[in-house]
Amino acid sequence: MxxxxxxxxxxxxxxxxxxxxxxxxxxxxxxxxxxxxxxxxxxxxxxxxxxxxxxxxxxxxxxxxxxxxxxxxxxxxxxxxxxxxxxxxxxxxxxxxxxxxxxxxxxxxxxxxxxxxxxxxxxxxxxxxxxxxxxxxxxxxxxxxxxxxxxxxxxxxxxxxxxxxxxxxxxxxxxxxxxxxxxxxxxxxxxxxxxxxxxxxxxASVSLREKLRLMVPLLTLGSIAFCSMICEGAMFDWSVIYFKKVVAAPIALQGAGFTAFMLTMAGGRFIADWFAHRFGLKRTLQVSGSLTASGLLVAIIFPYFYTAMAGFLLVGAGVSSVVPMVYSAAGRSKTMSAGVALAAVSTIGFIGFLVGPPVIGFIAGLATLRASFAFIAVMGISVVVLSTRAKL
Missing domain, CATH: 1.20.1250.20 (MFS general substrate transporter like domains)
Known part of the structure; x- marks a missing residue:
């Protein structure tokens, strides 16, 4: 830097x-x-x-x-x-x-x-x-x-x-x-x-082959962002519907899960820097993915109002730090400018944000909404696996 x-x-x-x-x-x-x-x-x-x-x-x-x-x-x-x-x-x-x-x-x-x-x-x-x-x-x-x-x-x-x-x-x-x-x-x-x-x-990067080679380390970061943003996009579009159809919450409380998710996502971002400084980027991403998967599993296995609320709180805390941490790591690239590295990682990540909600709807149509939320939990687990194997 x-x-x-x-x-x-x-x-x-x-x-x-x-x-x-x-x-x-x-x-x-x-x-x-x-x-x-x-x-x-x-x-x-x-x-x-x-x-x-x-x-x-x-x-x-x-x-x-x-x-x-x-x-x-x-x-x-x-x-x-x-x-x-x-x-x-x-x-x-x-x-x-x-x-x-x-x-x-x-x-x-x-x-x-x-x-x-x-x-x-x-x-x-x-x-x-x-x-x-x-x-x-x-x-x-x-x-x-x-x-x-x-x-x-x-x-x-x-x-x-x-x-x-x-x-x-x-x-x-x-x-x-x-x-x-x-x-x-x-x-x-x-x-x-x-x-x-x-x-x-x-x-400094003159040839196309060299540029492609330099992009390889960013693929892991982009993949982590991809999995997390599938979770984030699905929560934005489907959390209210989940509380309506699966939790069967009263009309006045159908937005409670989304509110809980947003609160911990916002709050988590103000403590994520401290956590990353103390425990490192890899551990932060591992904990984030674990919280996301755990929260979704709680909401799936126990689809009741208070347990689903607790699960959505965990999901918000889980996704809160992934994108900022990944952007931070991409911006510190030693092989290309921060702007180009961020553009590359955000491209991969944003594809996840786009495809997440339709995939959830597709799975829900074939099976159930709870089954589609299980797929989001798998994406949380994928964040853990990718960050564990990555050289961060």
Whole structure:
């Protein structure tokens, strides 16, 4: 990490850089959660059925996937600072466009752009986080992701207030953009300017064969992210349904499992750095996978309200640290720039996030929802196995 540290301006201390990066993680989370909080409103306004909404929402991951090769390339040309500042402002503008969409076609186009800018922000802000972590003698990556999760609760709260006061999504999103612009204006002065360092490091790999060889160590990290993000994506999309159909929870409590999962996922990210510093990356990933698998097995074997709640709490704690730890390890790559390494690992991981929910539905259709959740438990076990065999 020496090259990263020396490239940072002397006037930018590690504390100011950490705060600046934390602010932008929070802004990115606020932007996404603001959209998520108004999906039901936009569905009702446009008169979309659940099936139609599901098809429309697929535009978001399409934009994310389209962005992956572009973000990996552009970050080596202009650096993560310029990419982050530009992408996060575009992210906010795309959020407003979602509030302006008048028909399904416009909404799909806006969602593709929203997803595209979202992933550019994700790669750039995690590259900045790697630079900040390089100035410390301990892991701090998970705390940044904890701020993203905290912003999710904040965005959901603001959305609830907006809905209660009958404020339309467009004006709601304008307020979010103003907050985002203020945060960007304050934080932009203290970010790490890595354009030259990234370009020089990437230039060291000249041949395609060499580049492919250098990607091999990242495959294990990507595979770990893949398994964990299958779990995460499935919990996002199926936890409420599990509580409704398997646990048979009352209507008012059907979202309790998802809330429990989100609480421990957010909280776990604020202690994951301490745990990783004390016990190491390998042990952290092993414990994370074990918690995920154990929590799911508890919810499957004992499908009752309180036991399922306890199981979902364990799952949230399990998945909380995997992606931050894997991103941190990828960003410390000694063979390629942090931006390119993060783009490669996030590509593999995000495929898991995309395929997880449909696979769960497929297994549930062939067997039962409990059987599909057993498949997620296997993914948790896979995290343990992969991290045990990996050279971390």
């Amino acid at each position: 020496t090259d990263t540290i020396t490239a940072i301006k002397p006037s930018v201390t590690r504390k100011t850089l950490r705060i600046a990066v934390g602010v932008l993680f929070f802004m990115a989370g606020l932007c996404f959660s603001s959209w998520a909080s108004r999906i039901a409103t936009i569905q009702q306004t446009m008169g979309l059925t659940d099936a139609a909404l599901g098809a429309v929402l697929f535009s978001l991951p399409v934009g994310l996937m389209l962005s992956l090769p572009f973000s990996g390339w552009i970050i080596t040309k202009i650096g993560s600072k310029k990419l982050l500042l530009g992408a996060i402002l575009v992210y906010g503008i795309c959020l407003i466009s979602l509030g302006l969409a008048q028909n399904t076609f416009q909404l799909i186009i806006c969602l593709v752009c929203f997803g595209f800018s979202s992933n550019a922000v994700n790669i750039a802000v995690n590259t900045q986080a790697v630079a900040a972590e390089g100035m410390y003698d301990k892991p701090i990556m998970a705390s940044f992701h904890g701020l993203w999760s905290l912003a999710g609760f904040t965005g959901a709260g603001i959305g609830t207030v907006m809905i209660a006061n009958r404020i339309d999504p467009f004006h709601h999103f304008i307020l979010v953009l103003v907050i985002l612009a203020i945060g960007v204006a304050i934080a932009s002065r203290y970010l790490h300017n890595d354009a030259g360092a990234l370009k020089n490091k990437e230039a």
